[in-house]
Amino acid sequence: MPRTQFVVAPPAGSELRQVSGPATNSISQLLRQRRDPVRAAREDEAAYGPVYALNMFGTRWIIAGGPDAAQQVLMSKDRVFANGPAWQPLNGPFFDRGLLMLDFEEHRAHRSIMQQAFGRPALTSYLTDLHAIVERHLGEWSEGSLAQGDPALMHRRLERLTLDVALEVFMGARLPREESARISKAVMETLAGGGAMVRAAIPGNRWWRGLRGRRIVEAFLMDRIPAAREQQGSDLLSMLCHATDEDGARFDDRDVVNHMIFLLAAAHDTTTGTLTNMVYNMAKYPDWQKRARVRSLEMPHELGYDELAELTELEWILKETTRLCTPIQIEPRVAVADTEVCGYFIPEGSVVVVPTLVNHQRPEIWSHPEEFDPERFGDERAEHKQHRMAWAPFGGGPHKCIGQHFAGLEIKMVLHQLLRSFEWEVPQDYIMPLDMSATPIPKDSLPVTLRRR
Numbered sequence: 001m002p003r004t005q006f007v008v009a010p011p012a013g014s015e016l017r018q019v020s021g022p023a024t025n026s027i028s029q030l031l032r033q034r035r036d037p038v039r040a041a042r043e044d045e046a047a048y049g050p051v052y053a054l055n056m057f058g059t060r061w062i063i064a065g066g067p068d069a070a071q072q073v074l075m076s077k078d079r080v081f082a083n084g085p086a087w088q089p090l091n092g093p094f095f096d097r098g099l100l101m102l103d104f105e106e107h108r109a110h111r112s113i114m115q116q117a118f119g120r121p122a123l124t125s126y127l128t129d130l131h132a133i134v135e136r137h138l139g140e141w142s143e144g145s146l147a148q149g150d151p152a153l154m155h156r157r158l159e160r161l162t163l164d165v166a167l168e169v170f171m172g173a174r175l176p177r178e179e180s181a182r183i184s185k186a187v188m189e190t191l192a193g194g195g196a197m198v199r200a201a202i203p204g205n206r207w208w209r210g211l212r213g214r215r216i217v218e219a220f221l222m223d224r225i226p227a228a229r230e231q232q233g234s235d236l237l238s239m240l241c242h243a244t245d246e247d248g249a250r251f252d253d254r255d256v257v258n259h260m261i262f263l264l265a266a267a268h269d270t271t272t273g274t275l276t277n278m279v280y281n282m283a284k285y286p287d288w289q290k291r292a293r294v295r296s297l298e299m300p301h302e303l304g305y306d307e308l309a310e311l312t313e314l315e316w317i318l319k320e321t322t323r324l325c326t327p328i329q330i331e332p333r334v335a336v337a338d339t340e341v342c343g344y345f346i347p348e349g350s351v352v353v354v355p356t357l358v359n360h361q362r363p364e365i366w367s368h369p370e371e372f373d374p375e376r377f378g379d380e381r382a383e384h385k386q387h388r389m390a391w392a393p394f395g396g397g398p399h400k401c402i403g404q405h406f407a408g409l410e411i412k413m414v415l416h417q418l419l420r421s422f423e424w425e426v427p428q429d430y431i432m433p434l435d436m437s438a439t440p441i442p443k444d445s446l447p448v449t450l451r452r453r
């Protein structure tokens with residue numbers, strides 16, 4: 001049994017409980033979490049209760065386990081849990097003043113402007129370009145390496161596709177090949193910067209390349225803003241340049257650049273990883289691939305906003321995939337005043353973490369939680385409806401993912417066309433090796449046998 005650590009005792013006379021947890025050091029704790037985070041959480045909850053303390057990354061995290069605690073922390077009703085001081089150290093300077101890093105009144109003001117770029121009219125206007133990009137990419141897949149019978153590395157292919165979405169649908173840029181490669185590289189280096197182990201710039205290292213990438217993307221966006229302001233286009237950059245809140249407030253150029261860079265980051269690995277994981281699950285469970293294909297073949301080739309919502313099987317597979325392999329595994333916050341979570345005293349300054357990946361495996365909510373079973377989301381079983389925060393890969397509360405519907409449209413559009421044009425499989429004993437250090441992505445890029453139908 002590990003030694004127990006105790007967090008600051010509640011004030012005298014308070015009925016709140018004191019948070020405690022194992023005194024295991026950061027490195028052993030990280031290894032334990034990497035080995036099996038679900039099992040580690042079950043053991044800790046059994047020993048210390050649903051709200052407990054862990055030493056992680058040289059600091060102390062208070063884990064707010066279970067959907068009730070998640071709801072209390074993420075809703076942050078009395079504005080006591082802040083995002084900026086929690087996410088900033090994890091992200092570094094790469095996503096400064098992105099929406100997720102803003103708090104309280106400033107966050108509300110920025111979000112209400114940005115919301116316009118994610119309302120239904122804006123989403124509908126992105127669809128034509130999305131469809132064209134998917135069609136172009138899948139057309140190239142047919143002509144390329146498939147003829148030689150090589151395994152198709154799906155993560156790599158899907159990443160190229162989502163990078164073109166970033167350039168064309170986000171930034172409105174249809175660029176010559178070399179320029180597009182230069183900007184895509186700068187975007188990728190910026191995104192990678194936040195995950196650098198050495199968190200200082202040494203010429204050539206990941207952090208340094210991230211800062212260089214951000215400068216290139218900033219200059220590129222700044223150059224495009226005057227034209228985007230002059231004429232309203234159907235891309236996200238143009239939407240942000242023209243969006244206003246109900247009082248007519250709009251973003252200045254710096255805001256537009258900061259928000260765009262964070263949007264590129266928030267969208268990229270999450271969407272690419274989810275697409276790749278769905279392709280994997282449909283290869284491992286070919287019956288689900290067949291069921292989803294039957295539905296896609298009944299529908300037109302090019303789908304509108306409402307038709308995409310009719311892809312029921314893909315919707316369930318998307319939900320089940322993001323339950324089992326949650327792209328954002330934790331949501332950290334910092335308490336800006338003394339407070340409580342589920343009856344436990346939380347002192348000001350505490351880092352409080354919602355463990356979404358672990359919450360998605362709770363046996364009191366999910367039947368056989370470790371199994372891939374998309375039907376659990378169907379109307380008959382609807383396991384996710386037992387609690388507002390039971391299924392929460394897009395978070396909750398004021399910072400809930402603003403791009404959830406955009407992600408759903410993009411993912412379904414890609415897979416709808418993939419199902420109609422291709423079949424794919426993996427060997428029966430294949431298990432995709434995942435790098436879980438940030439957003440889960442396959443270490444081997446997911447090789448599949450891909451055949452044109």
Ligand code: HEM
Pocket residue numbers: 099100101111262263266267268270271274322327328330331332392393394395396398399400401402403404406407
């Ligand atoms: C499968 C894909 C995605 C997943 C699983 C996902 C997940 C999340 C989660 C969990 C949060 C909340 C984090 C927190 O509260 O600490 C979040 C926030 C956010 N996401 Fe997503 N996301 C996805 C795709 C996207 C896309 C495509 C966009 C933009 C086009 C986007 C833009 C954002 C933004 C701007 C925020 C910050 C919202 C705020 O602070 O108000 N996300 N996302």
